[in-house]
Amino acid sequence: MAKKIYLDAGHGGNDPGAVGYVVERKVAVKVVKYMKEYLQKNYVCKLKLSKGTTDLNGRCREANNWKADLFVSVHFNAGGGDGYEALVYSAAGEKLGRCFEKHVKAVKQNSRGVKYRPDLAVLRLTNMKSILNEVAFVDNRKDIKDWDENRELKVMGEALAKAAAEWLNLPAANRSYITQYSMNLRKSPSTKSAAAGKVSKGKTVTGTVEGSWLKTDKGYIRTKGEKVYLKEI
Numbered sequence: 362m363a364k365k366i367y368l369d370a371g372h373g374g375n376d377p378g379a380v381g382y383v384v385e386r387k388v389a390v391k392v393v394k395y396m397k398e399y400l401q402k403n404y405v406c407k408l409k410l411s412k413g414t415t416d417l418n419g420r421c422r423e424a425n426n427w428k429a430d431l432f433v434s435v436h437f438n439a440g441g442g443d444g445y446e447a448l449v450y451s452a453a454g455e456k457l458g459r460c461f462e463k464h465v466k467a468v469k470q471n472s473r474g475v476k477y478r479p480d481l482a483v484l485r486l487t488n489m490k491s492i493l494n495e496v497a498f499v500d501n502r503k504d505i506k507d508w509d510e511n512r513e514l515k516v517m518g519e520a521l522a523k524a525a526a527e528w529l530n531l532p533a534a535n536r537s538y539i540t541q542y543s544m545n546l547r548k549s550p551s552t553k554s555a556a557a558g559k560v561s562k563g564k565t566v567t568g569t570v571e572g573s574w575l576k577t578d579k580g581y582i583r584t585k586g587e588k589v590y591l592k593e594i
Contacts, residue, residue: 364431364529365407366400367424368393369483371436371493373413379439381500383509386413389435391511392496395518396433396525403522403570404531421486432491433525434483443504444471446495450484451477457490457528464524468516470497470507490528494521533569538584538591540564546580554581566591 370393371385372378378385390413397408409427411420424432438446445465447458458475466472478484484491496517498504508517525531543562547554550571557580560566568577575582575591584591 363405363407364531365409365427365429366525366529367409367411367420367427367429367432367489368396369411369420369424369432369434370413371434373411373415379437379499381439381498382502382505383437383499385437385439385499388437388496388499388509388514391514392435392518392521395515396435396522399519399522400526400531401534402536403534404526405534406526406529406531417482418486421483425486425488429487429489431525431529432483432487432489433521434491434493435521436493436495437505437508438495438498439500440498441501442473442498443501444473445497446473447475448478448481448484448493448495449475450479450481450491454484454490454492457492460528461492461494461521461524464520464527465494465496465517468520470517533571535567536570536575537565537567537594538575539594540566540582541588541590541592544582544590546577546582547574548580550574550576550581552583557581565594 370389447462449458462472497508540562544560545556546558548557566577568575573584575584
């Protein structure tokens with residue numbers, strides 16, 4: 362059975378969240394959107410998004426009733442600090458926080474660490490593992506300047522999606538492509554690997570993506586290199 366992830370963009374309704382060089386609610390919604398798109402495209406899972414008009418108790422109740430496996434909330438911070446924070450309920454969530462922190466640091470955002478916040482509703486009232494991500498400080502220009510454009514928010518959303526996928530050990534989703542050239546199939550994902558066969562130009566190939574390779578039931582095909590070898594359908 363597919364794992365379930367509840368995605369929550371902080372604040373909403375008449376509450377914009379923290380306001381600085383950006384408005385927290387607006388950028389949080391975008392990060393969650395990119396998380397959703399990346400997870401849907403690359404992994405087998407079920408997703409549910411909170412609504413801005415639903416209060417915190419309602420969001421927790423909805424996630425509990427849906428029996429989510431993971432609750433991921435996205436916020437932006439304020440108060441003049443600098444960096445990301447992973448907020449979890451207690452020491453029992455330390456590994457979850459470290460998992461998310463690892464992926465955030467991989468996209469070059471510095472971290473203020475994993476912190477325990479048993480007072481926060483989305484951590485206290487949820488029955489599943491839950492995490493509240495404070496991406497950056499909206500009132501610190503030095504911090505938020507790297508996370509205030511769509512392309513940067515996409516990078517952050519994908520980093521958080523990868524963290525969720527790693528934590529839940531999500532299976533990769535099959536993706537389909539059209540070959541742009543006649544190509545070799547390889548026994549392993551390396552150009553030095555022995556050939557396992559050939560596939561002609563214009564053929565549909567389906568498999569799971571591993572880096573710059575597509576793993577099919579007949580072997581590996583390189584998706585891109587000096588050229589784009591496969592075009593996704």
